Amino acid sequence: MxxxxxxxxxxxxxxxxxxxxxxxxxxxxxYAAFVGPALLFFIVIQIIPFFxxxxxxxxxxxxxxxxxxxxxxxxxxxxxxxxxxxxxxFLFTTKFMFAAVIISNFIGFGLALLLNAALKSRNLLRTVxxxxxxxxxxxxxxxxxxxxxxxxxxxGKMTDLAFFKLPWLGDENTAFWGIVIVFAWxxxxxxxxxxxxxxxxxxQNLLEAAKIDxxxxxxxxxxxxxxxxxxxxxxxxxxxxxMAFKIFDxxxxxxxxxxxxxxxxxxxxxxxxxxxxxxxxxxTAKSILFFIVVAIFTTVQxxxxxxxxxxx
Amino acid sequence: MxxxxxxxxxxxxxxxxxxxxxxxxxxxxKKDDPKKDDKEETVTLxxxxxxxxxxxxxxxxxxxxxxxxxxxxxxLETVGGGADYGxxxxxxxxxxxxxxxxxxxxFKELELWKEHLADLSGEPWAEHVLPIGKVPMTDTDGKLxxxxxxxxxxxxxxxKDLFEKAGITEPPGTISELKAAAAKxxxxxxxxxxxxxxxxxxxxxxxxNIGFAQQDDPVAYIAGLYDGSQxxxxxxxxxxxxxxxxxxxxxxxxxxxxxxxxTQVTLFASGQTAMVQQGxxxxxxxxxxxxxxxxxxxxxxxNDDKAASDRLPxxxxxxxxxxxxxxxxxxxxxxxxxxxxxxxxxxxxxxxxAFIPAFDNIEPTGLGDLGQSILExxxxxxxxxxxxxxWPDGANKEFAAVIQEYAxxxxxxxxxxxxxxxxxxxxx
Numbered sequence: 040m041x042x043x044x045x046x047x048x049x050x051x052x053x054x055x056x057x058x059x060x061x062x063x064x065x066x067x068x069x070y071a072a073f074v075g076p077a078l079l080f081f082i083v084i085q086i087i088p089f090f091x092x093x094x095x096x097x098x099x100x101x102x103x104x105x106x107x108x109x110x111x112x113x114x115x116x117x118x119x120x121x122x123x124x125x126x127x128x129f130l131f132t133t134k135f136m137f138a139a140v141i142i143s144n145f146i147g148f149g150l151a152l153l154l155n156a157a158l159k160s161r162n163l164l165r166t167v168x169x170x171x172x173x174x175x176x177x178x179x180x181x182x183x184x185x186x187x188x189x190x191x192x193x194x195g196k197m198t199d200l201a202f203f204k205l206p207w208l209g210d211e212n213t214a215f216w217g218i219v220i221v222f223a224w225x226x227x228x229x230x231x232x233x234x235x236x237x238x239x240x241x242x243q244n245l246l247e248a249a250k251i252d253x254x255x256x257x258x259x260x261x262x263x264x265x266x267x268x269x270x271x272x273x274x275x276x277x278x279x280x281x282m283a284f285k286i287f288d289x290x291x292x293x294x295x296x297x298x299x300x301x302x303x304x305x306x307x308x309x310x311x312x313x314x315x316x317x318x319x320x321x322x323t324a325k326s327i328l329f330f331i332v333v334a335i336f337t338t339v340q341x342x343x344x345x346x347x348x349x350x351x
Numbered sequence: 352m353x354x355x356x357x358x359x360x361x362x363x364x365x366x367x368x369x370x371x372x373x374x375x376x377x378x379x380x381k382k383d384d385p386k387k388d389d390k391e392e393t394v395t396l397x398x399x400x401x402x403x404x405x406x407x408x409x410x411x412x413x414x415x416x417x418x419x420x421x422x423x424x425x426x427l428e429t430v431g432g433g434a435d436y437g438x439x440x441x442x443x444x445x446x447x448x449x450x451x452x453x454x455x456x457x458f459k460e461l462e463l464w465k466e467h468l469a470d471l472s473g474e475p476w477a478e479h480v481l482p483i484g485k486v487p488m489t490d491t492d493g494k495l496x497x498x499x500x501x502x503x504x505x506x507x508x509x510x511k512d513l514f515e516k517a518g519i520t521e522p523p524g525t526i527s528e529l530k531a532a533a534a535k536x537x538x539x540x541x542x543x544x545x546x547x548x549x550x551x552x553x554x555x556x557x558x559x560n561i562g563f564a565q566q567d568d569p570v571a572y573i574a575g576l577y578d579g580s581q582x583x584x585x586x587x588x589x590x591x592x593x594x595x596x597x598x599x600x601x602x603x604x605x606x607x608x609x610x611x612x613x614t615q616v617t618l619f620a621s622g623q624t625a626m627v628q629q630g631x632x633x634x635x636x637x638x639x640x641x642x643x644x645x646x647x648x649x650x651x652x653x654n655d656d657k658a659a660s661d662r663l664p665x666x667x668x669x670x671x672x673x674x675x676x677x678x679x680x681x682x683x684x685x686x687x688x689x690x691x692x693x694x695x696x697x698x699x700x701x702x703x704x705a706f707i708p709a710f711d712n713i714e715p716t717g718l719g720d721l722g723q724s725i726l727e728x729x730x731x732x733x734x735x736x737x738x739x740x741x742w743p744d745g746a747n748k749e750f751a752a753v754i755q756e757y758a759x760x761x762x763x764x765x766x767x768x769x770x771x772x773x774x775x776x777x778x779x
Contacts, residue, residue: 103463103464192606315438315744315745
């Protein structure tokens with residue numbers, strides 16, 4: 040009897056473990072089915088080219104020939120020793136990144152606050168502000184190039200305002216701000232949408248309670264709303280930093296790096312090195328360095344803002 | 352059940368993608384197979400070119416070719432104008448969609464692409480190519496790798512009526528005369544130059560070429576720059592080049608640095624400026640805006656030596672080349688030959704494309720004022736070469752940036768020469 044019971048419980052256990060194993064296999068399969076396609080594309084389109092890029096950065100490949108000669112660290116040494124153009128483009132891009140991140144987040148958050156209020160036309164306005172983000176960067180750059188070169192010039196002629204008579208894209212300072220303006224114009228709407236979503240998640244009870252306690256609007260904003268929606272700031276700042284760093288399409292269509300290479304972003308510098316100067320190896324070496332810098336910047340930013348996030 | 356269904360669909364999709372990708376590469380393999388298909392079967396030539404100006408007429412010519420050769424189809428693809436043809440071509444080769452016929456600029460570009468190019472020395476048209484047209488695509492061992500598309504030339508195009516209005520009777524042939532003429536135009540209320548300093552190729556390539564091409568022996572001078580025995584700093588011709596820049600910038604339209612190609616040509620064509628540094632390829636653009644314009648070429652003079660200055664830079668802007676590993680290499684050769692030997696092809700080159708042919712057996716017809724002017728200079732042997740195809744890759748853009756900086760008044764001319772030298776040494 041006893042032995043019979045024992046065997047019964049053993050078989051029960053065995054059945055259980057089999058069904059458990061079945062379940063894990065099933066789970067893995069389900070995950071694979073959902074993640075697999077995306078993972079496959081990610082590997083084929085991002086990971087493999089990335090490692091190929093790492094390989095090419097140690098060669099002197101010209102982009103056409105069928106053989107790539109191994110040169111070791113020569114490309115990296117050349118970049119650090121003797122490439123003022125790359126250093127300048129890095130400085131420009133960093134400067135641009137700071138200006139663009141501050142301005143586009145400021146505008147995006149401002150619009151979000153405004154359109155979170157009970158305005159009648161807010162749905163329409165939200166769409167209007169978001170639309171620039173839907174237009175492709177190249178097209179946008181060409182449109183704004185026309186506005187800066189032709190539009191501003193003719194307004195300047197009519198109104199005689201000094202602001203419009205500046206040689207907008209023909210001078211290094213104004214060209215810099217020209218790109219910042221267009222970038223902010225494109226990206227602010229997108230940031231606005233993220234901020235609005237976050238603002239709508241803020242608990243109204245908290246705000247009401249604070250109001251009853253006599254908090255002013257400013258205190259409400261700085262002491263309650265902003266701390267509560269810090270996760271949105273983390274996302275928005277992360278997005279704008281990486282987008283501003285990698286700026287290419289707006290830059291190339293608006294100024295093409297000119298005048299005299301003063302507005303040449305790192306991405307354009309890399310593109311020219313690899314595809315126009317036919318030094319693909321050197322170009323990829325630059326892009327690997329660029330990747331490391333962008334990764335450092337964004338990680339530091341995410342860590343820093345994450346720390347400050349709170350929950351209600 | 353539903354989950355199983357979803358999973359099955361997703362897996363199917365993944366498998367589909369894998370199969371789709373691999374089946375494509377297998378057809379590619381077939382393409383590389385040197386064995387020819389049946390003669391009767393139609394073959395398709397992929398023709399990848401960059402001259403947007405003639406894309407439409409080229410398609411018409413191809414249609415006529417196809418009716419004459421029913422077993423050959425030609426698929427034309429044009430990427431050019433503002434787009435980056437070089438990068439697009441590299442992408443095509445990298446992805447395995449190698450075109451059969453494409454463009455090549457010669458010299459440095461020939462070196463770059465040589466391993467992919469078919470030797471065309473033995474083609475029937477090769478003996479008719481003008482000597483000037485053979486240079487860019489001829490290798491050190493004497494083989495010819497490309498067919499010149501056409502001949503082009505540039506200089507200062509001037510509006511004869513505006514010059515007359517300002518009281519200039521003799522076309523200026525030296526730098527001093529040019530300056531005097533520009534001053535006279537300005538006094539008459541006419542802007543002398545439309546300066547396209549926003550376009551890197553206008554200044555960094557065409558304008559600066561004068562400094563290289565006016566050397567006593569340009570080829571030797573450039574070779575000297577490569578091995579370090581020659582310098583840009585301290586060279587007499589480059590010192591004189593300052594006058595050219597100063598004259599053009601001093602008498603130019605507003606904001607030359609943001610003036611692009613279109614604006615530059617439009618300003619001239621609409622009669623707002625009297626001169627423009629451009630080539631005969633702008634002829635159609637100008638006459639479309641102003642059919643009655645009366646214009647001609649002035650050489651770009653460096654100094655007051657009239658005989659040496661009175662030469663125009665004429666060259667082959669580009670060449671047709673054939674992919675050596677193409678399966679349809681014979682058909683591609685046939686197409687190129689047909690283009691320059693058949694009556695239809697010749698008619699298209701001269702009348703429809705308005706090209707100055709680089710062949711001695713094609714009679715140029717249908718040329719306008721500018722084309723005619725280039726042809727006359729070429730026939731009189733009053734030409735200087737296009738040297739930029741011999742420069743290090745990317746030097747033209749760096750040079751353009753330096754000239755822009757000078758035009759903006761940020762640096763002085765000594766720094767300009769210094770920078771030219773640095774760019775050359777860095778890129779060579």
